[in-house]
Amino acid sequence: MTTESTLPSSAAEIENLMAEERKFPPSPGFVAQANAKASLYEEAERDFEAFWAKLARERVAWYRPFDTTLEWDLPFAKWFTGGTLNVAYNCIDRHVERGLGSKVAYHWIGEPGDTRTITYADLQREVSKAANALLELGVRTGDRVAIYMPMIPELPIAMLACARIGAPHTVVFGGFSAEALAGRIQDSQAKMVITADGGWRRGKAAMLKGAVDEALDTAPTIEKVLVVRRIGEHDIPVHMEPGRDFWWHDIVERQSDQHTPVPVDSEHMLYLLYTSGTTAKPKGILHTSAGYLVGTSFTHEMIFDLKPDDVYWCAADIGWVTGHSYIVYGPLANAATGIMYEGTPDTPAWDRWWQIIEDYKVSILYCAPTAIRAFMKQGEQWPRQHDLSSLRLLGSVGEPINPEAWLWYHEHIGGGNAPIVDTWWQTETGMILITPLPGVTTTKPGSATFAFPGISVDVVDGNGQSVPLGGGGYLVLKRPWPAMLRGIYGDPERYKQTYWSRFPGMYFAGDGAKRDTEGYLWLLGRVDDVMNVSGHRISTIEVESALVDDKRVAEAAVVGKNDPITGQAIFAFVILKSGIEADDDLANALRDHVAKVISPIAKPKFLMFTPDLPKTRSGKIMRRLLRDIAEGRKLGDTTTLADSNVVTTIRERSGVAEEV
Numbered sequence: 001m002t003t004e005s006t007l008p009s010s011a012a013e014i015e016n017l018m019a020e021e022r023k024f025p026p027s028p029g030f031v032a033q034a035n036a037k038a039s040l041y042e043e044a045e046r047d048f049e050a051f052w053a054k055l056a057r058e059r060v061a062w063y064r065p066f067d068t069t070l071e072w073d074l075p076f077a078k079w080f081t082g083g084t085l086n087v088a089y090n091c092i093d094r095h096v097e098r099g100l101g102s103k104v105a106y107h108w109i110g111e112p113g114d115t116r117t118i119t120y121a122d123l124q125r126e127v128s129k130a131a132n133a134l135l136e137l138g139v140r141t142g143d144r145v146a147i148y149m150p151m152i153p154e155l156p157i158a159m160l161a162c163a164r165i166g167a168p169h170t171v172v173f174g175g176f177s178a179e180a181l182a183g184r185i186q187d188s189q190a191k192m193v194i195t196a197d198g199g200w201r202r203g204k205a206a207m208l209k210g211a212v213d214e215a216l217d218t219a220p221t222i223e224k225v226l227v228v229r230r231i232g233e234h235d236i237p238v239h240m241e242p243g244r245d246f247w248w249h250d251i252v253e254r255q256s257d258q259h260t261p262v263p264v265d266s267e268h269m270l271y272l273l274y275t276s277g278t279t280a281k282p283k284g285i286l287h288t289s290a291g292y293l294v295g296t297s298f299t300h301e302m303i304f305d306l307k308p309d310d311v312y313w314c315a316a317d318i319g320w321v322t323g324h325s326y327i328v329y330g331p332l333a334n335a336a337t338g339i340m341y342e343g344t345p346d347t348p349a350w351d352r353w354w355q356i357i358e359d360y361k362v363s364i365l366y367c368a369p370t371a372i373r374a375f376m377k378q379g380e381q382w383p384r385q386h387d388l389s390s391l392r393l394l395g396s397v398g399e400p401i402n403p404e405a406w407l408w409y410h411e412h413i414g415g416g417n418a419p420i421v422d423t424w425w426q427t428e429t430g431m432i433l434i435t436p437l438p439g440v441t442t443t444k445p446g447s448a449t450f451a452f453p454g455i456s457v458d459v460v461d462g463n464g465q466s467v468p469l470g471g472g473g474y475l476v477l478k479r480p481w482p483a484m485l486r487g488i489y490g491d492p493e494r495y496k497q498t499y500w501s502r503f504p505g506m507y508f509a510g511d512g513a514k515r516d517t518e519g520y521l522w523l524l525g526r527v528d529d530v531m532n533v534s535g536h537r538i539s540t541i542e543v544e545s546a547l548v549d550d551k552r553v554a555e556a557a558v559v560g561k562n563d564p565i566t567g568q569a570i571f572a573f574v575i576l577k578s579g580i581e582a583d584d585d586l587a588n589a590l591r592d593h594v595a596k597v598i599s600p601i602a603k604p605k606f607l608m609f610t611p612d613l614p615k616t617r618s619g620k621i622m623r624r625l626l627r628d629i630a631e632g633r634k635l636g637d638t639t640t641l642a643d644s645n646v647v648t649t650i651r652e653r654s655g656v657a658e659e660v
């Protein structure tokens, strides 16, 4: 749980932000054609259950219709019970059946420049073959399948094949380490891993299968491994364990392209997705089928104003929830044409994205503020070289977007007229919950504006009392929504504790927020021990335990430090065991160790050796003071410190904090 009750000091910056006077009303041209109407808010407020029930009836092809909209046994929700459906059927087959087989589902672009075009009919054949292969390899409805892949078409194909047979998947971001993969397999008790030899990143072949081999040493539930050849033997030699490991091209390609989707209950588990919490052990966030499909598809159509001819690009990695909801399930349920790009934005040069937008006439772009700030830093000459006039709507997700980045995005990418939707949500929420509605909402740069229709958001003080307009506090959600998490896999107690105990009867998101006098919401970032680095959630405690893993480390404390590009950067304070010499080599070795244990994204940018840490008399590390030190700020209240000399000593040393 949260260890501190204060809001981050960025609150002061938010005061400045809220002084932001500029407002962007929707243009009359956009309003005239917009999917979203202001009446949605009233309709949803009149009866939110009836609102979602109507959508569920309209948007889902049911095998058996549901009979109850919501069973709410706080904090456990069940939506659309009594119904049966198949999510893959809803994302693919029903579109083919109504004549959309030749519509492109994905334009895929490999980093080296190779491309593939996958229509809905192709997807139906490929997913059916993969589903048949899973069955041949012994996977059954209800079995968990781990997926650890680069951004190649076989990744969504594998997910949809799982959904087609009712086998929940757990996608592990390809940038995670073998150890992180093993932990997720152990927790989910997955029976199979689907992976690739590797993927292309920054012109280099990044290995994946080797990490799977390493993970399997400690993950005995895995019986079979299915491996896509993306790179080839020349660049990545791959060990294939006889009887356990199978090449995708050997097994999948020879299957029948006919497969009948398996009907599952509305509340059947669709997937688990692990995310960092406030302990060292990631949480398996559990999402189910019908409510998730309704929530993701409806928000996708409204918030991105999706039209049949749009070319939609969500530039996230499918390994994160953004990719699950807004590259795979939401867009495919809406028969969208999407872009999937394998590599990094700077390969071969900083205009790779703009080239893709020009080539494919992308009309909707959805990405993270970190990417926008990185592009800003490179300069507008890169987008200026390309025709971006096809873009008609832009989105932002994953972290607060600062007004400068918002305005740059608006002007240099959106040509000064594409509306921007700043969307707030979480792995747990499954779908976007706070966002402008394009064509309806007047936006303010830096504000995610208002709750989506049907969603009840509030900002409360430490006692759970609603804070009047103009004030700040904790962001809470006050009623269930269809795509919400159904729990933490195997740990209902932790689910209750983490989300529902801080404020009884309310979902505590872990974020601070302010509401201005017009009711606009301004997200302040996390108020718990979770950092947000480039839009990736990383637990301070996870990094600390990776550091103390090293025998030379006695204790470690980690905080997030504001960073102009990545939002936050990881700052680690490390106490060494006596007799161990602090030097640069050791600092680098420790940083590399964190990258190996968790992922390169969790590698501390700053590492400082210190003789002691500021603690309360009960021994709790005072991260707030460490944050002050990391930021070079005037120290906050130190009266509860057990030893007030400690911060002075650290301060004196902070000159040696090294930036790498």
Ligand code: PRX
Pocket: 275, 321, 322, 396, 397, 398, 399, 400, 401, 422, 423, 424, 425, 426, 427, 428, 448, 509, 510, 511, 523, 524, 525, 526, 532, 535, 536, 537
């Ligand atoms: O702190 C909020 C931040 O990202 C957290 C959720 O992270 P994750 O589960 O990895 O999902 C990210 C993609 C949905 C939130 O608790 N966050 C997400 N979107 C925004 C945001 N902070 C401010 N503005 C946003 N638009």
